Every structure is written in C-alpha cells, then in structure tokens.
Amino acid sequence: MNDAGGAVDEVARALNVADALGKADKLDDIALGLKELDMEHYDDEDEGVEVFSSRIGDLYYPSNDLDPYIKDKNDDDSEELEDMIINPTDSVVVCARTEDDFSLLEVHILEDVGTSEMNMYVHHDIIIPTFSLSTAWLDCLQGREKGNFLAVGSMEPSIEIWDLDVIDVVQPCMVLGGILEKKKKGKKKSIKYKDDSHTDSVLGLAWNKALRNVLASASADKRVKIWDVATGKCESTMEHQSDKVLAVAWHHHEREILLSGSFDHTVVLRDGRMPSHPGYKWSITADVESLAWDPHTYPYFVVSLEDGTIKCFDVRTAKSESTSDLSSTFTLHAHDKVVTSVSYNVSAPNLLATGSMDKMVKL
Structure with a gap:
C-alpha cells in the first residue's frame, strides 16, 4: 500500500x-x-501537540486514580510510598553502624511516639566508605535555611555533611577540610591537606543550636576547630597541649562557651568572646570520653571517663590554672567499664543517662 x-x-x-x-x-x-x-x-501533524512533553495536560487522565485501565491502585507500591512519609507524630532516630569495611547511617522512624502502637523501622540508609566515629545533627547548611543534615566525623581528617531528606544519596552535600592530594616518593608518602583542615581522625562533633551555622570538631591532631557551615570555612582553631581531643559540647544558654575534653586527662572551657584568653582547665584522673552541660542548672557540666565514673563540675569554681578533680560537685561510679556517652534529659531535671562498654544504659 x-x-x-x-x-x-x-x-x-x-x-x-x-x-x-x-x-x-x-x-x-x-x-x-x-x-x-x-x-x-x-x-x-496536529498543531499544538508536543510529542515529548511531560506536562500533566498531555495525559488523558489527570491522575492514576481516575484512569480505569490501571488496576490495583492500592498495591504494594502504594504501601511502600506510605511508609516513606514521615508524619508529625513520628520521631527520627539516626544511628551509625559499622560493617567490615564501611559504615551505614541508618535513618529510623519511630511511629506513634508515646502510644501503645509505637513501632520502629529503617526508613533508609546511607553508605559511608570509612568508619564513622562521631555525629552531630544540624538544621541548616550553605544555601539551605532549613533542612535535616548530619555531620559525620571518621577516621579521615574531613567532616562530611549528609542530607538525610534525600533517598539513595551517594555523595555528601558538603565536606569540611580533608586531604587535597597524596604523593609517594620512594618509600615515603607525603600528604597535602586542604586549608585549615584537621590532619587526623575527627573524634567529636557538636552543633551550636543558638548560632545555627556553627559546628565544633575535636580531633586526634590535638585541635578543636570552629566551622561556619554557611561558607564551609574554618573560623578558628584551638590547641590542646599534649593529646587527642575526643569530645566537645556547646553550652545550652551561653552560646559562645565551649567545653572540650582530651585524652590528656583535662577538660577545658573557652569563651569565644575572649579569643586571647587561654580558658579554664580541670584536671581529672582518667581519659575523657564524653561531655554534657546540665540544661536545667546553668553552671554545671558532667564528664564521663574511661574508668567508669561520671564527674560533675561547677564552672564558678574555675580558675585559669589547672583545677584538680577534687573540686568536682559529685562523682558517680556508674559502670565497671568505659562510660562512652552521657546525656541529660531536657524535659526532666536531674535525669541523666549513661552508656558504657559493659553493654548497659543506666538512668
């Protein structure tokens, strides 16, 4: 024809x-x-028809629900889509889990918090190619006034910031510091770092909730760095004298005050409003593991130690020279092994949680 x-x-x-x-x-x-x-x-050719157009007006039916030829509209795909929606009654819990040669950031959803129907499931996960050592949540980033982000410190000298709202994300949305290049000359290796980068593992992170663009990091290179996540630049660097810095914590109400704890058996308090001041120091009897400010009583903070104890200090007793741990307000013999984490309940005064290498959490 x-x-x-x-x-x-x-x-x-x-x-x-x-x-x-x-x-x-x-x-x-x-x-x-x-x-x-x-x-x-x-x-x-019909005038006005766009062969490759993707506008909804090109569809015969404005939605799949109205299309009589699509069957099983309430199938498994719809249920999976419903599972991806985070409701106002849900809570989001993020944990870093280490596998053989990589880490997973698992975003869990805790449904119907406070009810008998409470349920938890993994919403999605993010693969990180190195062991994660510290995390800090933050709600803003460069060009993003509001969001859901997680800063991750690892065995690398860089700090990666991941967008938790993106499914199947493969790259961080920001990297602070890190290695610029590696060179090998014979048996010797030379490493060039980015400007103002840490030069060793990032062991601790803390987001400043009052100054929302500010992130503090503690490193095995004996330094504490203050980062501006709006620009991705390091604003200042503070040195600990003799050993790795493991933990950092911003004060809840005095937004310029930062605590840092080190393996050299010291805790240091510095005020960003006095950059030339050496800070106040407390000497303790074991390696520092974590720090927490009491959100209900302004002058107090606690420090968890390698020897299984928790010590509380009153900053009003601080002096420029080192202060002995005998000045502590109280001591808790909380665990028989290392107390790796400590956290106050922001809603219930005087309620403290501790986690330990003995596989127990205590209140």
Whole structure:
C-alpha cells in the first residue's frame, strides 16, 4: 500500500467484489473503521501537540486514580510510598553502624511516639566508605535555611555533611577540610591537606543550636576547630597541649562557651568572646570520653571517663590554672567499664543517662 488514496480505492474494489459474493456487511465495518482512522491525513501533524512533553495536560487522565485501565491502585507500591512519609507524630532516630569495611547511617522512624502502637523501622540508609566515629545533627547548611543534615566525623581528617531528606544519596552535600592530594616518593608518602583542615581522625562533633551555622570538631591532631557551615570555612582553631581531643559540647544558654575534653586527662572551657584568653582547665584522673552541660542548672557540666565514673563540675569554681578533680560537685561510679556517652534529659531535671562498654544504659 503506497498511499492512503490507493488504500481507499482498493477498499472500494473489494466492496464491489464482496457485494457480489454477499459479504458486503462485514466489509462495511472495515470501511467505517478506515474512515474513522482518516488515513488520508495520516501524515498531517496536529498543531499544538508536543510529542515529548511531560506536562500533566498531555495525559488523558489527570491522575492514576481516575484512569480505569490501571488496576490495583492500592498495591504494594502504594504501601511502600506510605511508609516513606514521615508524619508529625513520628520521631527520627539516626544511628551509625559499622560493617567490615564501611559504615551505614541508618535513618529510623519511630511511629506513634508515646502510644501503645509505637513501632520502629529503617526508613533508609546511607553508605559511608570509612568508619564513622562521631555525629552531630544540624538544621541548616550553605544555601539551605532549613533542612535535616548530619555531620559525620571518621577516621579521615574531613567532616562530611549528609542530607538525610534525600533517598539513595551517594555523595555528601558538603565536606569540611580533608586531604587535597597524596604523593609517594620512594618509600615515603607525603600528604597535602586542604586549608585549615584537621590532619587526623575527627573524634567529636557538636552543633551550636543558638548560632545555627556553627559546628565544633575535636580531633586526634590535638585541635578543636570552629566551622561556619554557611561558607564551609574554618573560623578558628584551638590547641590542646599534649593529646587527642575526643569530645566537645556547646553550652545550652551561653552560646559562645565551649567545653572540650582530651585524652590528656583535662577538660577545658573557652569563651569565644575572649579569643586571647587561654580558658579554664580541670584536671581529672582518667581519659575523657564524653561531655554534657546540665540544661536545667546553668553552671554545671558532667564528664564521663574511661574508668567508669561520671564527674560533675561547677564552672564558678574555675580558675585559669589547672583545677584538680577534687573540686568536682559529685562523682558517680556508674559502670565497671568505659562510660562512652552521657546525656541529660531536657524535659526532666536531674535525669541523666549513661552508656558504657559493659553493654548497659543506666538512668
């Protein structure tokens, strides 16, 4: 069939033959169908039709729910989509889990908090190619006034910030510091770091909730750094004298005050409003593991130690020279092994939680 006109002539001849054979009724149906197809104008383009358009106006039905040819609208895909929605009654819990040669950031959803129907499941996860050592949540970033981000410190000298709202994300949205290049000359290796980067593992992180663009980091390079996540730049660096810095904690109400704890058995308090001041120091009897300010009583903070104890200090007793741990307000013999973490309950005064290498959490 070379053209539409020829096709119509063929149909006309076929009709004449069929009429003679008594089969005209069936071929009449064929003729009507061809007329409806309008083969004479087959190659003519309709004006205003965008062949590759993706606008909703191009669809015959505005939604799948209205399309009668789509069956099983309440299938498994719809249930999976419902599981991805985070409701106002849900809580989000993020944990870093270490596998053989990488880490996973698992974003858990705790549904219907405070009810008997409470349920937890993994919403999504993020693969990190190195062991994660510290995390800090923050709600803003460069160009993003409001969001859901997690800063991660690891065995690398860099700090990666991941967007928790993106599914199947493969790259961090910001990297603070890190290695610029590595060179090998014979048996010697040389490493060039980015400007103001840490030069060893990042062991502790703390977000400043009052100055929302400020993040503090503690490192095995004996330094504490203050970062501006709006610009991605390091604003200041503080040195601990002799050993790795493991923990940092911003004060809840005095936004410029920062605590840092080190393996050299010291805790140091510095005030950002007095950059030239050496700070106040407390000497203790074991390695520092974590720090926490009492959110209900302004002058107090606690420090958890490698020897299984928790010590509380009153900053009003601070002096410029080192202060002995004998000045502590109280001591808790909380665990038989290392107390790796300590946290106050912001809603219930005087309620403290501790976690330990003895596999227990205590209140």
